[in-house]
Amino acid sequence: MREPTRELASDAEETALVGRARRGDPAAFDALVRRHLPGALVAAERLLGDRTDAEDLVQDAFLRALDRLPLLDPDRPFGPWFFTLLRNLGINQLRARKVRYTEPELPDAASSDPLPDEQMVNTEVRERFAAALAALPPRQKEIVMLFDVDGWKGVEIAEHLGLTPENVRWHLHQARKSLRTALAPLQD
Amino acid sequence: MHDDEFDATNPAFRSDPAPDAMLRTLLRDERLRERIAVAARRRLLRAVPTPWYGWVARYGRAIVPIGVAAALIAAVILNRSVRNDADAMAQGAASSSGVSDLKRAVAGGSRAAVTDAVVGPDSTEFLIAMVVR
Numbered sequence: 001m002r003e004p005t006r007e008l009a010s011d012a013e014e015t016a017l018v019g020r021a022r023r024g025d026p027a028a029f030d031a032l033v034r035r036h037l038p039g040a041l042v043a044a045e046r047l048l049g050d051r052t053d054a055e056d057l058v059q060d061a062f063l064r065a066l067d068r069l070p071l072l073d074p075d076r077p078f079g080p081w082f083f084t085l086l087r088n089l090g091i092n093q094l095r096a097r098k099v100r101y102t103e104p105e106l107p108d109a110a111s112s113d114p115l116p117d118e119q120m121v122n123t124e125v126r127e128r129f130a131a132a133l134a135a136l137p138p139r140q141k142e143i144v145m146l147f148d149v150d151g152w153k154g155v156e157i158a159e160h161l162g163l164t165p166e167n168v169r170w171h172l173h174q175a176r177k178s179l180r181t182a183l184a185p186l187q188d
Numbered sequence: 189m190h191d192d193e194f195d196a197t198n199p200a201f202r203s204d205p206a207p208d209a210m211l212r213t214l215l216r217d218e219r220l221r222e223r224i225a226v227a228a229r230r231r232l233l234r235a236v237p238t239p240w241y242g243w244v245a246r247y248g249r250a251i252v253p254i255g256v257a258a259a260l261i262a263a264v265i266l267n268r269s270v271r272n273d274a275d276a277m278a279q280g281a282a283s284s285s286g287v288s289d290l291k292r293a294v295a296g297g298s299r300a301a302v303t304d305a306v307v308g309p310d311s312t313e314f315l316i317a318m319v320v321r
Contacts, residue, residue: 015217023234024232025234026228026229029225029228029232030221030225030228033221033224033225033228034221037217037220037221038217041220051216055216055220056240058220058224059220059223059224059227062224062228063224063227063228063231066228066231066232067231075308091278117264123223126214126217126218129214129218130218130221133215133218144211144215145215147204148207148208148211149213149215149216149219153204154203154204160268164196165201166194166196166198166201166202167194167196167201169200169201169202169203169204169205170194170195170198172205173201173205174198176205176208176211179214179215180211183210183214
């Protein structure tokens with residue numbers, strides 16, 4: 001059950017972020033991206049059927065949104081406006097590829113976008129996760145990215161970085177431990 | 189696997205750990221967010237109007253060599269056109285003096301004077317002048 005006051009606070013916060021982003025504040029725009037990135041990725045992946053294409057679409061949509069922010073009516077919420085932009089860009093991309101498609105079940109802002117409550121928790125955890133990732137020593141960050149995101153094996157990373165595989169796995173262990181600590185509230 | 193100190197003999201580090209789907213998703217999202225943040229910052233920087241001193245700071249190093257090169261090119265072009273003008277004036281003066289000599293000779297000069305006016309005076313100086321030039 002959503003608390004109306006919290007929802008209102010979230011909306012007001014978002015309106016303030018849009019205003020700051022419109023005036024050229026990169027931190028405010030980054031905060032908007034952090035809020036809507038998970039929902040945007042789900043929507044884009046559902047539309048295009050491929051994670052890499054979805055990432056490109058989401059990046060394109062956010063940058064276009066940044067360009068068009070001055071056109072957004074200050075009384076309109078950012079989320080639905082942004083998801084319409086994302087959807088239109090995705091459909092154009094599909095048309096450009098000349099892929100035969102039936103109108104996909106496009107997630108509207110209400111269905112794909114996490115509810116404000118979930119979004120708040122999500123954003124909070126994500127912020128903590130991002131901080132933990134930024135605080136990792138550069139070598140550990142590189143190793144965890146190569147292993148967990150790019151799917152490299154320990155031996156390959158070791159060869160790439162001139163370390164022993166055991167040393168790579170130790171760094172990986174340390175990095176994962178720090179990141180999981182940031183996720184602890186989510187896992188409770 | 190709780191050791192914070194690296195121990196190469198620890199059996200836990202002999203093989204790769206199992207993949208963690210949640211970490212993977214969050215790390216991928218975070219990488220994309222960083223990518224978007226970098227591109228957005230670049231765009232926002234470009235959108236800020238550059239004051240005149242910004243342009244000077246940005247192009248100051250190139251302005252001096254470009255100015256020197258432009259001045260050199262202008263000097264060469266100017267010099268060449270001045271020289272061409274002088275040549276043209278000299279040529280014009282020479283041809284007008286030849287016509288007036290011919291007019292004078294035809295009007296009452298001797299046959300030798302007319303010949304001199306048409307084919308040049310009976311001397312080898314013009315040959316020497318051609319060779320020297």
